[in-house]
Amino acid sequence: MTSNIDLVINFTYVISAALFIFGLKLLGHPSSARKGNLVSAVAMLLAIVVTLLDNNIVNFQWIAIAMLAGAVVGFFAARLVAMTDMPEMVSLLNGVGGLASVFVAWATIQSGAGLTAFILVVTFLALLIGGVTFSGSIVAWAKLSERITGRAVTFSGQAIVNVIIVLAIIATGYAFVAQPEIALTSAQVLYVALALSLLFGIMLVLPIGGADMPVVISLLNSYSGLAACAAGFALQNNILIVAGSLVGASGIILTNIMCKAMNRSLSNVLFSGFMPVHKSDMVIEGEVKPLSADDAFYVLEAAQSVVVIPGYGMAVAQAQHVMKELQLQLEDNGCEVAYAIHPVAGRMPGHMNVLLAEADVSYEHLFEMDDINKRIENFDVAMVIGANDVVNPAAREMKGSPIYGMPVINADLAKNVFVLKRGMASGFAGIDNPLFFKPNTRMIFGDAKETLGNIVKQFND
Amino acid sequence: MEAIYLLFILLLSIFVGFELIQKVPATLHTPLMSGANAISGITVVGALALAGDETLGEYAMYLGAFAVFLATINVVGGYLVTDRMLAMFKKKK
Secondary structure (H helix, E strand, O other), rough: OOOOHHHHHHHHHHHHHHHHHHHHHHHHOHHHHHHHHHHHHHHHHHHHHOOOOOOOEEEEEEHHHHHHHHHHHHHHHHHHHHHHHHHHHHHHHHHHHHHHHHHHHHHHHHHHHHHHHHHHHHHHHHHHHHHHHHHHHHHHHHOOOOOOOOOOOOOOOOHHHHHHHHHHHHHHHHHHHHHHHHHHHHOOOHHHHHHHHHHHHHHHHOOOOOHHHHHHHOOOOOOHHHHHHHHHHHHOOHHHHHHHHHHHHHHHHHHHHHHHHHOOHHHHHHHHHHOOOOEEEEEEEOOOEEEOOOHHHHHHHHHHHHHHHHHHHHHOOOOHHHHHHHHHHHHHHHHHEEEEEEOOOOOOOOHHHHHHHHOOEEEEEHHHHHHHHHHHOOOOOOEEEEOOHHHHHHHHOOOOOOOOOOOOOHHHHHHEEEEOOOOOOOOOOOOHHHHHHHOEEEEEOOHHHHHHHHHHHHOOO | HHHHHHHHHHHHHHHHHHHOOOOOOOHHHHHHHHHHHHHOOOHHHHHHHHOHHHOOHHHHHHHHHHHHHHHHHHHHHHHHHHHHHHOOOOOOO
16 A cells, blocks of 8 residues: 555655754754754654645645645744743644644544544544643633633632533543444534533633643643644654654653642642632731832942842833843943742743843853752842742741742842832732841832833943 | 554654753743644644545545644744744853
8 A cells, every 4th residue: 555655755754753853952952942943843844845745635725725824824923922922822822733633633533534443542532632732721821811810710619510521521532432433423422522622621721820820831732742642643643643742741841840840749730729728827927128229229239249030020020121231230330140040930931031031131141040049148139020939938948838848049048139029919829928028138119120220220320 | 553553653752752851951941832832733744634635525624724724823833933032042242
């Protein structure tokens, strides 16, 4: 059965797979990452072009229209999206990838040709994972863009509803595989399965709060790969399996890193919305010492070293550009400036790094949590910009705090701590932060962009 | 047997993926995700085979074509936005 064309196609897929792997390898360092992305794109182009040689593909009309339309949408989305909206963009791309797998699975079932039990199982999986990825990503996107509340959404009986959905999915899956003739002739089973998977995706992401979004996005990223992988099994296509599992592995690793950075298990992140709210008897009280931007300037002018700890608040205030200005001023003044990035700062893995890169901050100025913690005592000033939980010393010193044990940046150990904050609300986790009451902490209230702007102005004068 | 071969491929590529991605530094995690998004657009290859095969019936072709559209968004959007981000990662002058 294998014609020469099939051989050529599959051989090219091998080359393509090698290039994908090589591209990912180059992505391991910032200096070669851009080349890596290009290599990966070439691998994709190669796979697409060679697929079009397939003898079975005879009608190019719809393919041309679909590819053109997709390319236009993709091009403009990539060009127009603001760097601060990257978490939303990645969520949407996850969702679109999942939906593509749903339609591949759907089309496979519709074609109805030569469907063995094995193919039915994997097709059902592709449909299921794709559907969950799609609806879950849409909910994540809505949460990130604040179209719906970012808080965990729960209702009584939610756990029971979820169990019912899972049982229903299993029942549908069984009906699908055990009695394919019904599934193939009447589309009802297919629609029910699809609806259930979409519903399950929504139920999965709704009870997860905004601060846990880095985990959810990574997990959905992984699912979008696994859905492609399942579609690969359904179509018996090697390159889909290789590329899909690379993405799946990548997402799982990121999920794991994010969970570790919060000292929580994945199941805790996914289901903690159902647990009763942790009421701590510990009272965190003390006196907050506010500081004006003018006074902050005098301290910064005298400082020899400053460490900046950004959080989601910096993204909201769009303060990264003015922070870069301040960095230049400080450096002109003979001061060393470092940025300390917590793995879960922001709403997705690496969120802060992208924002600072956009503001032209060299990646050589960015340090990971462990590097900074080793020498945090040596810094004259730690500037906390819109971060809260990731600098909360309760994680280190207060047993019984909900975030006890989470690795944090020990900002409170620096000689002086400036916390730039809008007002005195507690962080996303709803936990009070004893950092604000430490004797070496000064609170600079107000919009971070304005505050930093004022300090820069002082330097200019 | 075909299924077993495919499982072999799955197993090996998951191991390769784990090894490679563990080495990606935290700085690059966002571009890694958007780049991975683009790679998951590989579904387009499967979708193409469905969209252009007239023997599968018109309905399957339309569904396939829609999958081609979606996956192409992933491929084009994913690679371009990753490139845009990576272009910003600079060393100090």
